[in-house]
Amino acid sequence: MANPPSILIAGIGNIFLGDDAFGSEVARRLELRPWPEGVRAVDFGIRGLDLAYAFLDGHDLTILIDATPRGGAPGTLYVIEPDLSVLDHSEESETLFDAHTLDPLKILGLARTLGGAWKRLVLVGCEPADLGGEEGRLGLSDPVRLAVDEAVELVSRLVDEFLQGSMAGPNALSNTAPSGCSENVSA
Numbered sequence: 001m002a003n004p005p006s007i008l009i010a011g012i013g014n015i016f017l018g019d020d021a022f023g024s025e026v027a028r029r030l031e032l033r034p035w036p037e038g039v040r041a042v043d044f045g046i047r048g049l050d051l052a053y054a055f056l057d058g059h060d061l062t063i064l065i066d067a068t069p070r071g072g073a074p075g076t077l078y079v080i081e082p083d084l085s086v087l088d089h090s091e092e093s094e095t096l097f098d099a100h101t102l103d104p105l106k107i108l109g110l111a112r113t114l115g116g117a118w119k120r121l122v123l124v125g126c127e128p129a130d131l132g133g134e135e136g137r138l139g140l141s142d143p144v145r146l147a148v149d150e151a152v153e154l155v156s157r158l159v160d161e162f163l164q165g166s167m168a169g170p171n172a173l174s175n176t177a178p179s180g181c182s183e184n185v186s187a
Contacts, residue, residue: 004038005060007159010051011043012066018137019074019128019144023065026124026151033152039159061120061162063155067144068125075143076127077151079158081120120162124155 011027013020023043030041044051055062068078129141140148 007039008059009041018130018132067128072127074129075147078125080123
């Protein structure tokens with residue numbers, strides 16, 4: 001019998017920067033759900049080194065969840081399959097990261113430097129309204145808070161689709177948006 005697919009659901013964000021906590025909040029809710037064997041949901045917060053080491057496990061699917069400013073209305077959800085070819089041109093010095101923030105591209109670069117790999121990477125993002133400014137802020141804005149439950153369902157649906165083998169490519173994601181949300185499948 002073949003091993004089940006390995007799926008990492010990784011919430012990232014800083015709870016002291018308002019809507020930047022979106023990924024952490026979604027991941028904390030997903031951690032409470034029962035998942036099939038091989039599926040793991042983790043709130044990484046700003047622990048970039050932990051996330052980089054998680055990539056060493058070579059998951060079949062990695063779903064990153066993060067606040068993602070793209071110019072849409074606050075609370076808009078996006079499903080993005082990022083173009084990671086930029087990592088091929090990054091310099092080693094660019095893989096350094098700040099212990100108080102988590103830049104996904106820098107973490108991916110560090111993970112690759114450490115020998116980490118991923119087969120498929122998807123970002124579930126939410127358009128933030130308020131990232132806390134210089135002084136920071138606890139708590140999500142209303143539109144982002146309302147998007148958390150929809151994001152939980154969206155991630156669950158993406159996992160189900162992948163496990164059923166129907167998540168074949170970016171176009172397969174184009175009709176998975178919850179009502180009231182839009183998605184974008186290109187970075």
